[in-house]
Amino acid sequence: MQATRKTHPFLRYITKDDDRVRPAHRAWHNLTLPVDDAFWLMHWPPNGWRCRCRVVSMNRREYAAGRAPDGSPLNTTAPPFETIAHINRRTGEITQTPAGVDPGFGYNAGIARQQALAAVEQAKLKAAAANLAAAALKEGLQPPQVAREKPDQPTWKTLELPDLRELQPRMQAPELLARAESIDEAVSQLRATLGVPVGAARSVRTPAGDVILMDELLRHVVEKRLDARERYADFVLPTLMRPDEIWRTAYDDGTLRKRYIKLFKGAKYDILVIVRELPNGDVVWNIINRERGKMNALRIGDLIYQAE
Template sequence: MAVSHGSLPFQEQIDYFRGKVNLPTRSWTDAYTAEHDYAFVVAGAVKRDLLADLRGAVEKSIASGTTLEQFRKDFDQVVGKHGWQYQGERGWRTNVIWETNLRQSYNAGREAQMADPELRKRRPYGIYRHGDSAHPRPMHLSWNGVTLPLDDPWWLTHTPQNGWGCKCKKFMASARDIERQGLTVSPAPAIEWEDRVIGKNSPNGPRTVRVPHGIDPGFEYAPGQSRLANYVPQLRTRELIPAPSSAAAPPMGLPNRQPSGPLPAPRALPAKRLLPAKVTTSKAVDQFLGEFVASDAPTVFRDVTGDALVIGRGMFSDAKTGAIVLAPSIKARELPLLVEAIKAPDEIWARLEWEPGQGKAVLRRRYLAHVQVKGKTDPAVAVFDHGDDGWTGFTGFVDDSEQYLEALRLGVLLYRRTD
């Protein structure tokens, strides 16, 4: 399989792959089309450490040119280390992970090369070439030799790879190249669109996507093009957690999809779960840390998905003064609600958020809790938003709590309370 740039490392391919952020997913449909330009995913890999090790094995193949068999040995070590119970037969699963990541990163690297203005002046055309598949797809075979300007919209949906295991390629060409090969620049083939249902077994539920006939769902995009256009799709500067009054405007990010089902009904909590009304911030933080056995030193807490969170006093320390502080959106007496969100969430979501100041996407996990405190009219809401660049949160009693939480249920659903 030709997925390396000759015998030398293909730097554009390596740069593309390294520019991704690890995104936990339950299903292959959780990250779709151009979202793969920003997210590295392995369906069913939810734990960060597991995903990081799988990524390392793939990157080793991309940067060093290791074979599928070598990748399978690395894969077996990662699976054994983490005890991962993955879906599918080993040979099939490893082939899908390895081939799709190597081939699409290679294609994205080629797109980066083709974007060079001087090169495009000399070679302004693209030629579609069918691969050497043992069982060729009729539509892919019919596109063999299609020759179009590189800026023709047809390439936005038909740039290879165009399906699982597809080995088709796109080549640059000059007018002389086209003449020498006996080809002709002609109008793009007509696109026949069709609706396909995907994600029937996904925690986020099934949805209908529109794809060109002959292309597998999820492949109807040009790998790497969303980066090259100096545009990050669906990623916006925003407040991490909007105030309840702004819940009608969902925060942006990637993926930007909501679940098909409602949030579990609020669970009951006794009134004593709240702290006294006049509790000090220091005492509230002490109790919070005590519930995680982190009063004296930071500790590693495993959430309901098995992922690790480091809990410690530094979560509440002002970076400049070292004083114990809370975020303005968290009340001291309601800090136990944040404990509920972390220890017993109703849902956990994962999303990539674009940070202009950092010039990159950051993975965040969002823990949501919806509870009914005895004696209170309105339900209480607790949100814990955690990423590599820190955390933020919200606690409060909200009369339109369901509407508020609905605006925060975006991304990849990693966990949902069922009882």
């Protein structure tokens, strides 16, 4: 599919459209998104045992027509990214998989070669995450300290970008999670939702490269209990994987941090994920929820990515 993206830059999800189709998969029927949309990274059929769904490519003319060959309308809005916890009855291990996708089917499980490549890639990402975590800890990485943006950096106003309040979000907001009773419970909630192993790390692919989520830094995210940021855990991965903007901001402590901004439909707050650049890679540093007007003030630095 990637080889034909110039002539057919869109993919359409197709089910058998009968009474045997899973409800979650039925909701994806005729879902049509760009080839490089993050949705396809974890929802490539088959998405479960005996799943009969498939994906076909579409050219720009077909996409512009807004209808499938049978005349049914296309759905061009990516669904909200939701995960479900699965417990391995044998080991007790808890894993997070996308809603509607069986455990172990979070990539193209139907083609052996792609399975092998995906396994190799995941192994490399896991090793990279572990190596980065070890290197960061060896360097004495500490939870974030107070730092301020350097002055005289570009802003959304100097770049003549639209006010965020004028934009229409494309993704429905996930439901807020329950407020945790303690910091330890909040950290556990973040771990489970984000898929971060205890005492370890995981990698997430973003438009600006791979980002590491480290268990060591999750406590800092939720330590301000008035904010209860663990409630926004389901907002984090969509913000990293499908951001609306990414800004590279310089701070007065000599660090560079990327600001991933995502707007959500139906939410009081939008989300900003701060990612710090380290010699061995990028690490999630903090999560901030802001009203849309106030989020404008955080659009500072070099704009390195903007969703089309």
